Amino acid sequence: MRDGQGEGRDTGLSRELLGWYDAHARALPWRVGPAARAAGEAPDPYRVWLSEIMLQQTTVAAVKAYFDRFTALWPTVGELAAAEDARVMGEWAGLGYYARARNLLKCARIVAGEHGGAFPRTIEGLRALPGIGPYTAAAIGAIAFDLPATVVDGNVERVMARLHNDPTPLPAAKPRLTAYAAALTPKARPGDYAQAVMDLGATVCTPRNPACGICPWRAPCAAQAAGTAAELPKKTPKQPKPVRLGIAYVALREDGAWLLERRPDTGLLGGMLGWPGSDWGDAPQETPPLEADWIALSTEARHTFTHFHLRLSLRVAHVPLSAAPSRGQFLPPEAFRPSDLPTVMRKVFDLAATQRPD
DNA sequence: TAATCGTGGGT
DNA sequence: TACCCAAGATT
Numbered sequence A: 001m002r003d004g005q006g007e008g009r010d011t012g013l014s015r016e017l018l019g020w021y022d023a024h025a026r027a028l029p030w031r032v033g034p035a036a037r038a039a040g041e042a043p044d045p046y047r048v049w050l051s052e053i054m055l056q057q058t059t060v061a062a063v064k065a066y067f068d069r070f071t072a073l074w075p076t077v078g079e080l081a082a083a084e085d086a087r088v089m090g091e092w093a094g095l096g097y098y099a100r101a102r103n104l105l106k107c108a109r110i111v112a113g114e115h116g117g118a119f120p121r122t123i124e125g126l127r128a129l130p131g132i133g134p135y136t137a138a139a140i141g142a143i144a145f146d147l148p149a150t151v152v153d154g155n156v157e158r159v160m161a162r163l164h165n166d167p168t169p170l171p172a173a174k175p176r177l178t179a180y181a182a183a184l185t186p187k188a189r190p191g192d193y194a195q196a197v198m199d200l201g202a203t204v205c206t207p208r209n210p211a212c213g214i215c216p217w218r219a220p221c222a223a224q225a226a227g228t229a230a231e232l233p234k235k236t237p238k239q240p241k242p243v244r245l246g247i248a249y250v251a252l253r254e255d256g257a258w259l260l261e262r263r264p265d266t267g268l269l270g271g272m273l274g275w276p277g278s279d280w281g282d283a284p285q286e287t288p289p290l291e292a293d294w295i296a297l298s299t300e301a302r303h304t305f306t307h308f309h310l311r312l313s314l315r316v317a318h319v320p321l322s323a324a325p326s327r328g329q330f331l332p333p334e335a336f337r338p339s340d341l342p343t344v345m346r347k348v349f350d351l352a353a354t355q356r357p358d
Numbered sequence B: 001t002a003a004t005c006g007t008g009g010g011t
Numbered sequence C: 001t002a003c004c005c006a007a008g009a010t011t
Helices: A004-024 A034-038 A045-055 A060-073 A077-081 A085-092 A099-114 A123-127 A134-145 A154-163 A174-184 A190-203 A222-226 A343-354
Strands: A243-253 A258-262 A301-304 A309-319 A329-331
Touching: A004 A034, A004 A190, A034 A190, A045 A060, A045 A077, A045 A099, A045 A134, A060 A085, A077 A099, A085 A099, A123 A134, A134 A190, A154 A174, A154 A190, A154 A222, A243 A343, A301 A343, A309 A343
Parallel strands: A243 A309
Antiparallel strands: A243 A258, A258 A329, A301 A309
16 A cells, blocks of 8 residues: 555655654653653653553643652652552552552562563563553553554544544544554654654644644645544544442541441452442442441532442441441551542542531 | 443533 | 543453
């Protein structure tokens, strides 16, 4: 499909984009910018990996503080590998998609224990590690090791759909968009190029109101010519979110300890701390974790997950030192920070700590 | 293949 | 308010 003409065009396109990146690259805590890179500075594969895991389905703005905190606490993969599970899960709390944190630890321990602390330098080797899929393997390979790998994230899908004015809805369009992206990937500076396409998507070729007027790919863009850029990419309609109901129990012992439980490693909020409670469904049943004078709060906690809305009714109780719960364990104040809780559970804490029972 | 898995910000 | 979206992986 790619004849001599096409090859030349593609080389021109990547050169245009790299030139734009040299002038407009975002400065990011985990990034070695184009000037420093040209001067020979190499990125730290640990920092590249950590940032890529955090950035999965997560905005740059949300990641920055977590990245700074993690790298301050654990500057190397070996130190992260030696951390306690509960500590890492607590630091990840609030960032979401908690399987990432569990796989982060698994991966760190494999790299530290089986690879001498060095990340594999091949796409296949990276891809074999927990939490590293097709995108992340390509990103680490290109950015950390300058492997000629093609990254395809949401930015790249959008940029390619517009560049080729492809109306095929996602996710069905992904294989073709991947082929488009692969055909454009240059052999020179693949790491900078990968970051350049993503920067273009994040700052110019945005989902809404794309800034086509300042785009380095304005001339070759088929959607720009057709006037369809803002409508692409097409996506298949999403399923409506059902409402689920639940009950959460917040017990405060007289010495200031809170009754919390560690959720199982699999499923929603896996591996995180939470308040004991009912199942979440159509008709939750009262399942208090201990006998007490439970007081119902008038305000429920509302939270929306990826695929359902949750309304949690709250029950609070003050209990004596002799309290013997059937679930969970009492954590004294010095062993528990509200920031260790996933957001939905922190909402429960905030309501229980501030609402007056009635 | 399709469902599951979080959260905060923007519109 | 409600919906969309963000550097996806796993099963």
